[in-house]
Amino acid sequence: MEQLSKQQRRAWDINGFIHLEGVLDADEISHLCQQVDDIRTKPGWEPTNLPMGHYDWVEQCQNQDTEGFMDRRDLLSYDDAFINLIDRPGVFDLIVDIMGPYLAFSMSQIIVRASTPKFPGYTHTDGGEGLRRIRVTETSRPLAMKALYLLTDVTEIGSGNFTVFPGSHMRPFPEVDEPIVTPETPGAVPLTAKAGDCIIFPHSLWHGPGPNISGKARKTLLYNYCQMFIRPYDFAVTSEVADRCTRRQRRLLGDLGYDFRPGSYVYVPEDQLDVIENG
Ligand SMILES: O=C(O)CCC(=O)C(=O)O
DSSP states (O other): OOOOOHHHHHHHIISSSSSEEOOOOOHHHHHHHHHHHHTTTSSSOOOOOOSTTEEEEEEOOOOOOOTSSSEEEEOGGGGGHHGGGOOOOOHHHHHHHHHHSSOOOOOOOEEEEETTTOOOOOOOOOOOOHHHOOOTTTTTTEEEEEEEEESOOOOOTTBBBEEOOOOTTSOOSSSSOSOOTTTSTTOOEEEEEEOEEEEEEETSEEEEEBOOSSSEEEEEEEEEEETSSSSSSSSSOOHHTTTOOOOOHHHHOOOOOOOEEEEEETSSOHHHHHHHHHH
């Protein structure tokens, strides 16, 4: 399988993220954008007035403007393009190089960041209060990581830029005198990128969206991966989705080839390396 270049490995170890350029081609971007727009009219999981970070089943997106805010979870059933992104060539190989072959797919999400002066952006780690206190060493594989695909250009500052704190996955952060981290906190780096680019980063890196006052929405897809002993979250694999998946995609979704039993996830299936490496 393809592996990280030396420069990418260094970027991962030191900065805690890698920017992959031009992963999706124009046809894929346009198809995925159309899907994102269409999903607004369909039922699914979205935040409502539940506590922050929790999702409710809704009949359609509250905002039907394709430039408006949307945050939808559990994408796989909507279209094969979402299934195919699970082990997308050009990205998945590198994820396996970083995570090792004992990995699972844990979550899929669309986020549309509308252009508005009302949203100042926000900063967090994934995995919340628990995972942010676990900082693995430079030579360790991460517990969990994410691939963020951009479907629109973010080439100017103030366009809802994905904003990172390089190296924050490796040190106690925030500093004691700066308890609240925002996209304005010293050390923040707002990234610019083009539609079709992908940014990969571990859950323990401080990151988040910056403000968007660009006049157009920023559309992204988020695909999460975890070590197999951490179970996937945020979706139940229906047989309708499983039937459309390859052997490798099914494995990544938790199909071990037999029903789960005590011992599964300690000793993985014997064909694990073959499935991950050969699809
Ligand atoms: O950039 C966004 O809108 C959200 C991305 C993010 O913070 C995340 O994936 O956790």
